[in-house]
Amino acid sequence: MWVAFGVAAVFTVGTLVVFNRLVQLRNRAAGAWADIDVQLKKRHDLVGNLVEAVKGYAHHEKQVLEKVTAARTSAETARAKGVPGEAGSAEAALTGEMGKLFVLAEAYPDLKASEQFAQLHRALTEVENDLENARRYYNAVVRDLNTRIESIPDLIVARTFGFRAREFFSLDDRGEAAVPQVELTS
Numbered sequence: 332m333w334v335a336f337g338v339a340a341v342f343t344v345g346t347l348v349v350f351n352r353l354v355q356l357r358n359r360a361a362g363a364w365a366d367i368d369v370q371l372k373k374r375h376d377l378v379g380n381l382v383e384a385v386k387g388y389a390h391h392e393k394q395v396l397e398k399v400t401a402a403r404t405s406a407e408t409a410r411a412k413g414v415p416g417e418a419g420s421a422e423a424a425l426t427g428e429m430g431k432l433f434v435l436a437e438a439y440p441d442l443k444a445s446e447q448f449a450q451l452h453r454a455l456t457e458v459e460n461d462l463e464n465a466r467r468y469y470n471a472v473v474r475d476l477n478t479r480i481e482s483i484p485d486l487i488v489a490r491t492f493g494f495r496a497r498e499f500f501s502l503d504d505r506g507e508a509a510v511p512q513v514e515l516t517s
Contacts, residue, residue, distance in 0.1 A: 349488040356476040363469035370462040371410045388442040402428040415500035473497045
């Protein structure tokens, strides 16, 4: 009888330890996604401000500005859904359109010399760096969570209590992760 009680106690304690570890990883992944969400919101706000700054200098470049604005709207919609795969694709499209915006800025020396444009570009570069760090942390936590969910004995507890693997936040093309560069000197 004591042996059965001991086995049951070890099983219960083991289950609790595994369950708590999975809860901790799930919550860390949710927190890491919230950090990405904040960085994406900052990025989208800066892109909007950047488009407005460029509008004053490049009146006849309406098509480029409209594409950046549409990509930003799409990225905001994907971010609001909270689905990492969709957000990654939308962010990749936004990054591509922002690159075109910075190329457009090259054609306008007054814009390049504008302090507002320079500040926005610096702020955007900072946000891009923060976003990359948040993306790496989130993906590391998701990797750990997904590994636990797929490994024994955690697999048994995960299935019993409904833990699900999370999706990684990645870009379609690693080259799209680079911050668009523009030389702001005349």
